[in-house]
Amino acid sequence: MTSDAARVAVVDYGAGNLVSIEQALAAAGATVHRAVAAEDIGDVDLLVVPGVGAALPAMTRLAAAGFVEPVRAWIADDRPFLGICLGLQLLFDGSDEDGARTLGVLPGRTVRLDGAPTLPHIGWNQVSLRRPHPAFAGIADDADFYFVHSYVGRPDPTAGDAVLADTEHGVRFVSAVARGRLLGVQFHPERSGESGLRLVENVVALARRPVVEWSAA
Numbered sequence: 653m654t655s656d657a658a659r660v661a662v663v664d665y666g667a668g669n670l671v672s673i674e675q676a677l678a679a680a681g682a683t684v685h686r687a688v689a690a691e692d693i694g695d696v697d698l699l700v701v702p703g704v705g706a707a708l709p710a711m712t713r714l715a716a717a718g719f720v721e722p723v724r725a726w727i728a729d730d731r732p733f734l735g736i737c738l739g740l741q742l743l744f745d746g747s748d749e750d751g752a753r754t755l756g757v758l759p760g761r762t763v764r765l766d767g768a769p770t771l772p773h774i775g776w777n778q779v780s781l782r783r784p785h786p787a788f789a790g791i792a793d794d795a796d797f798y799f800v801h802s803y804v805g806r807p808d809p810t811a812g813d814a815v816l817a818d819t820e821h822g823v824r825f826v827s828a829v830a831r832g833r834l835l836g837v838q839f840h841p842e843r844s845g846e847s848g849l850r851l852v853e854n855v856v857a858l859a860r861r862p863v864v865e866w867s868a869a
Contacts, residue, residue, distance in 0.1 A: 662686050699726050701734070744759070744760040763803060773821045776797070782817060788851065797848055
């Protein structure tokens with residue numbers, strides 16, 4: 653591993669198996685460590701909040717480990733951030749699943765995917781970009797990614813500029829958001845084959861780049 657490798661902290665708050673995302677990040681050339689408390693984040697280039705499950709226990713665990721305010725501050729400072737699945741949903745103001753108050757960095761709520769033919773939504777589905785983003789460079793339009801969820805983030809109209817991609821499962825829902833150097837995806841890139849690994853590689857490559865390159869087509 654070279655000294656030029658991006659340094660990545662993966663937040664471990666007991667919300668899912670982290671091995672797959674750590675392996676994907678390492679395969680993309682990053683040096684990776686787990687942060688089990690806020691002081692473990694350290695001086696890194698990219699912060700990753702993965703996760704599966706419900707918002708309330710997730711926020712309880714994040715708070716107990718002292719992560720809530722540091723994560724909010726990290727995003728407010730526009731430092732590189734990747735939220736995966738529950739890690740995307742926690743970006744909004746709250747969750748209808750259990751009434752949790754979440755991080756509140758994007759206006760909106762997490763809501764049940766009403767109108768879906770099956771729940772949970774499990775399996776491969778197309779992700780349709782609404783605008784170009786370098787995290788998706790080299791990935792085919794409407795590429796398939798792997799999903800496991802029953803709830804989705806629903807941005808307020810004031811956060812419409814953050815919507816990056818959507819997906820259809822009976823109804824259309826937001827499957828990726830991006831603002832500055834923040835990226836959140838509802839799917840699991842670490843379980844999404846070649847396209848998912850390419851996305852991880854792109855995000856790792858972006859981790860040391862200025863914000864202007866995160867918004868470039």
